[in-house]
Amino acid sequence: MTSSEETPSFRLAYVPGVTPGKWVRIWNERLPDVPLALVGVTAAEASDVLRRRDADVGLVRLPVDRTALSAIPLYTETTVVVVPKDHAVAAAEEVSVAELADDIVLHPLDDTLEWEELPGRPAIERPATTADAVELVAAGVGVLVVPQSLARLHHRKDLTYRPVLDAPGSSVVLSWPEEETTDLVEEFIGIVRGRTVNSTRGRPRSRVQPEDKRADADGTRRKPAPGRTAGKQGGGSGGRKPGTGSGGARQAKSTHRGKPRRRS
Incomplete structure (x- = not known):
């Protein structure tokens, strides 16, 4: 072992x-x-x-x-743009990618967003990491578009961020x-996934037939009633007493009438 x-x-x-x-x-x-x-x-x-x-x-x-x-x-995640607090974007509640067209948008080598077309103007050189890009934003070199959790992770007092509505999510x-x-x-x-301690862990549960589920629900169909079998709905006797099936009452009645009475 x-x-x-x-x-x-x-x-x-x-x-x-x-x-x-x-x-x-x-x-x-x-x-x-x-x-x-x-x-x-x-x-x-x-x-x-x-x-x-x-x-x-x-x-x-x-x-x-x-x-x-x-x-x-x-x-x-929501995607946000990280900017200095005195940037024009800071006055808005949210922005679009088009509103960043005139900004240098930093694109670090560890970027996790899948862009079809990069926003804004490109920087002369790509920062190695998101942390490096945040430092450049603080220095006034450009802005940075990242998942919101990364903006929180690299939070600085001199920076803020706003949602970018039409940017790809992470x-x-x-x-x-x-x-x-x-x-x-x-x-x-x-x-x-939020399962409780008493729930299964993803392994297949034993399958329960619909009949068993109904029995568990109301407690009335766990066992067949005494004397009843599957012939209840068919043409077989299934243990039924005479006269309990379709037309059985009339048949029993006619049999009784045809019986001769004994004279005294």
Whole structure:
């Protein structure tokens, strides 16, 4: 028996901006004997980490390698533009991509948004990371369009952000190696999907026939009534007393009338 079998553990990868705290807390309450380790990864390396089995599951951003990984959609983030507080955009509640046409829009190498056409004017050089791009925004070099969670993660007092209505969103999914859907993976899927501790963990439930479901509902059809069989609706006797079927009453009556009376 290997040490991993003797002491089960679970590794959860997550990308910047994703906050797994709630799900980790529930895991620790339900499975206190299975330590959960958090593995921070960049959005670009998340798929490789899962394919290498360096984590059991990951809270990652699309796209992921769907040839090797399973994925359950969780949510799509609002996209915002990060600007200095004295920027004209700061006076608006929300903006469109077209309103950024005259701005230099920074496009970091770790950008997670899938643009068909980049907004605004391009910078001379692409920042290496989102954190670097935020520093450039603070220096007045340009503005930055990112998922809202990343704007919060890199919050600065001299910067603010506003929603960009027609920008692409960033979708967060729960992903794991398709061939590694273990019981512990199923446990975490159940937690993320909000299943209670008494519900199933995604394994198929035993099928219940409709008749059994009705019996459980009203308690009147669990067992056939004494003396009744499937012949009730057919032409067989099925244990019926004479005269209880269709036309049975008339038949019994005519039989009685045809019986001769005994004279005294």
